[in-house]
Amino acid sequence: MKGDFIMSETVQMKEQLLTLKAEALDVLEKVGTPKELDELRVKYSGKKSALTEILRGMGKLSAEERPVVGQVANEVREAIEEVINRKQEHFVREETNARLQAEKVDVTLPGRPMPQGGIHPLNKVIEELEDIFLGMGYRVAEGPQVETDYYNFEALNLPQNHPARDMQDSFYLTEDLLMRTQTSPIQIRAMEAAKGQAPLKVICPGAVYRRDDDDATHSFQFHQIEGLVIDKGIRMSDLKGTLLQFAREMFGEQTEIRLRPSFFPFTEPSVEVDVTFTKKNGERVWIEILGCGMVHPKVLEMGGFDPEVYSGFAFGMGVERIAILKYGIDDIRHFYSNDMRFLKQFSRI
């Protein structure tokens, strides 16, 4: 009987375990929430679980029977834990998915703006011009905006009765002082500073002033940028070479230049230069952009260079004009009214 009893104990425990397993797996498969799962974990695999209860009864079993029941018990535990872990993972994944879903943003809404200022279009053009010529070995020279008659006119070979020297056309402060009407006096100063040392290669940007009534194409204050090269053996063909290189860097590789004879008191020969320019409608036209020439021997002399030894060329252009061409601007006054709606258009490359 004892053997029967013992047998039945073992059998009973095995059955209990299998029943427990069936019940646990059934319940666990149906678990709906992480909280339920936590409760079931306690119920089926915790220290106070039914499984633990059953295993506690193993003490009554004989040494032969114990491993048999133990093996079954382990299988049951593993089966239950496997389901619990699977369910656990499922809930974590579900929760993550829910959070990701909840964190969704409207990507079409604007971002927080990064501060965005802008360079004035005239300085933008001046910097671009400066950079081109810096790359060609020029230095940048500057000079006073209030000039003497000597630097503004006389040293540039403008005769006393030249119309530009009239009170009507320039802003005089005294008989001898005036707002410079061109950036050319900077060239004279650069020549003086060079003390006869060549080569001299400078560009001279700056504001200039002329008595003009403001309208769409005139402004009493505007900007020029001039260039000057002096050395032994500088030729007019070098001027052409320089201008072609400049024009292509500024207006594109396809640009061509055309030179027309002209007259400036400070150069001889004097030249006006046209470049090919493609208009908004695609038409390619010649547009005048600068004046230039070989430095007049009198100007060389006054700047301290012997015209029998040295020669040079000079060129000059209006910054506003270049900007107007480059950006297709219709009114020069925009540059000085500083309307943000105008300026902001240049806050980009």
Next chain:
Amino acid sequence: MKVSMDWLSQYVSLEGVQAEDLAERITRAGIEIDSVESRNAGITTVVVGYVKSKEKHPDADKLNVCIIDAGQGEDLQIVCGAKNVDAGQKVPVALVGAKLPGDLHIKKAKLRGVLSQGMICSAKELGINDKLLPKEQQEGILVLPEQTEIGMPIVDLLGLNDQILDFDLTPNRSDCLSMLGAAYEVGAILGRDVKLPEVQPVEGGDAASNHISVTIEATEACSHFSARYISGIKVGTSPLWLQNRLIAAGVRPINNVVDITNFVMLEYGQPLHAYDADKLNNGAIEVRMGREGEVLTTLDDQERKLDERMLVIASGGKAVGLAGVMGGADSEVSQGTVNILLESARFDGGTVRKTSRRLGLRSEASLRFEKEVDAAAVVPALNRAAELIVRYAHGMIHEGVVEQVVTEPQEQTLQLSLSKLNSYLGTELSLLEVKTIFARLQFPCGDVAHDLIEVRVPTRRGDITRDVDLIEEVARLYGYDNIPTTPIEGATTPGALTAPQRLRRTIRHLLVHGGYQEVISYSFTHPDKNKRFPQLRGTHHDVALAMPMSEERSVLRTGLVSQLLEIASYNRNRKQENLALFEIGMAFFSEEEKLTRQPHEIPLLGLLLTGRRQPAQWNTSAERVDFFDIKGALEGVFSYLGIQPQVTYKADQPEGYHPGRSASVYLNTGTQELRIGTIGQIHPDIQREVDLEDTYVAEIELAPLYEQVNGQITYHELPRYPSIQRDIAVVVDDAIPSGDLTASIRESAGELLESVHVFDVFKGERLGADKKSVAIALVYRHPEHTLTDEEVTAVHDGVLARLSEQFGAELRK
């Protein structure tokens, strides 16, 4: 200068040359042709007709019915409304099918029941500018000379088969203010000869010197005065060809004598004047300076007040003309004039220019004299005009030219080296090529030595005085396009910005990245705007323009703030209210009340902030800018330049600023605390005046900054030992600047203190009135070992004791 192709062809052959092509070639050789215009404004089938009869229209008072012989085989009946139409006239008739300017087509029509087979035309209807017509032809139909051939096309008669090239002359090319000058230029371009008018005045009667005399008193202002005496002339209308020439050139015909002087002026570039000799005092001419109080009524019937700086022509002590500008009304050639004194002279350009400027009177004559006339043309032009006057106005040229010559015309001879020419241009021209160009220019030249030629420059080309001028002549006729394109040879030079130029760019770009928009303002401003804010360098004098265009722009700016405010205000009026602006520009001032030397020009940086930091957005509120925004911008600049530790801010109340929200900015240069600028809010009164909300500005002198910048970066080893941070909150009097607290902490903490910064400031009732709590974070570190609590506490306690002692600071627990 308007150059008629037809007229030009009298002096140089234009065979096979199209006007447009010629214009392009002239432009490419140095004289810009502004326009090419046909004189025929769109006329076809208009011919000369003879008005055989004129009768009143039966049904219209103002209309006439004319029978016209227009050489069409049958007479035409034309209804005409002009008052001046009359039988016996020769008139322009637009036949049926004719076209007139303005796209007008002439058709057969019935006017109030009467058939009209064409139209009798006025000059205006033919497209002729009526300002250029003699007065009698300005209204009504154009009445043609009696002897005009019937049926002749009107375009032939009026010389309308012609094209006008408008020469836009540079100041050096006044030689082309004449048809002959233009002919020399065109001849050189085309390589064709120039044919001068043949002038052989036939003299008769007694010596001119019996009738007229010439005395030059003002020898400085008149180098040559020549005159002829012509008697027995008959003033009348000029022949049509002459009128056509003048009209083509834009000059209004007046009478034969005046027209001829104008014609010759246009032909030779030498202005002439004819006086009614009987109105002069014994035909005596004096050339002298004007006298104070002297008056002269000029040809345009204006009374002119003369002075010692004006050159006048006088006779018997009385002014009869403004030399080179305009003749006097009294001695004018008029219908009754019989004897004339014809003047051809060379007046000094500068003197004529001054006279003309002083009187505000410019004429075709003054325009030419101002640029100096050709000395060699004075007498030929006189003879040419005399001959034409006799031909078209009868009369007799008396024997001899009466003249006084102060200086003889001199032809210049220049030497030109071929190798210099080629090295100057970068060309490889041969001697023959160069000589050929001078031959085309009609500059005689010959060899002097190897490589050297001698060129004689005609007096008409007064602009050529040096060898480089000759080089230019060669270059422009050789063609600038034919000059090669070469790179510069010789030593290369490194291109670089100077340190200040580089720093200026750095500051510009830094501010742009910080959200500031650069502006460029005018250098001229209103004196009151200069006074609004104190000058950075104490009180100096404004620099004023002698003749400003308006008071608004009458002095040079002494700072940038006023200009920035103006720009901000301009934008606010256009609904651009959130502004962050900067300008880098010059301020001008002088120590001298009366300027005798160049004023100071100092570079400034100006900043302006107003409105909101950024517009409201779905995730950002629109916060107003405040003092610390603009201060932050300055700190950013100083920090980037590496001079932030040298800069201090001291509360200040500069004029024009909010007294509680502004400061002076100081730079420690090592030798001194230099005031370099101002920062603060604009005074609310001014804000209201310029219609701005709270606006913050800063103005900084840049030169002292540039001097302090040291671009050398030296690496510091990264800390190996941890730091210890201690935060404190102290309660002090509200008036104590937090900067004083941190300065005190730095001083008392010594070398262990790595950094100190204020992280909170607040006021509240709990603290008591006029008190504030300042929370400060102190970071301590030792470079060689890990600090112990005891080490820090020792220093930190010292800091607290010092704060308590110095500022009465209480530690908040």
